Amino acid sequence: MACKMCKKRGKNWEGSDPNCYFDGDDNWNCATVNAIRDICGDWGETPGKGVVKMGVEDENMALVSAWDCDLGEEDEYPSCLYVQWYKRRGRTEVLLLLGEGMNRRPTEDELLMIINHRGFNKGVSTLESSTDSP
Numbered sequence: 001m002a003c004k005m006c007k008k009r010g011k012n013w014e015g016s017d018p019n020c021y022f023d024g025d026d027n028w029n030c031a032t033v034n035a036i037r038d039i040c041g042d043w044g045e046t047p048g049k050g051v052v053k054m055g056v057e058d059e060n061m062a063l064v065s066a067w068d069c070d071l072g073e074e075d076e077y078p079s080c081l082y083v084q085w086y087k088r089r090g091r092t093e094v095l096l097l098l099g100e101g102m103n104r105r106p107t108e109d110e111l112l113m114i115i116n117h118r119g120f121n122k123g124v125s126t127l128e129s130s131t132d133s134p
């Protein structure tokens, strides 16, 4: 089942269909994940506040601070979101919520909370859609 942001955006480009991150292991052009990458400075802009980004060759890696975003289940203490993608391709290779003794896939609600918390200073809104295609 596609995420809320994918449903809202729909498909607004020619070419391959999107493959929502929440529909399976693979993902391509998921609107929620794209919004996370916008916060990470996917397009070469300065990453948002609370984001550290580095690149090795064409591989991009970012740590998004999440300790203050009220995430996690009971007895979990998520501190950051790790994001990894190649060049500006539409597929995001790794998305992991990390914390004390934990690392797992983030839920849609958790990503939306991070976007709401970290995205405002980047002009990223959960109500907007990212229109970039690889």
Ligand SMILES: [Zn+2]
Pocket (backbone or CB within 6 Å): 002, 003, 004, 005, 006, 019, 020, 021, 022, 029, 030, 031, 032, 033
């Ligand atoms: Zn999606």
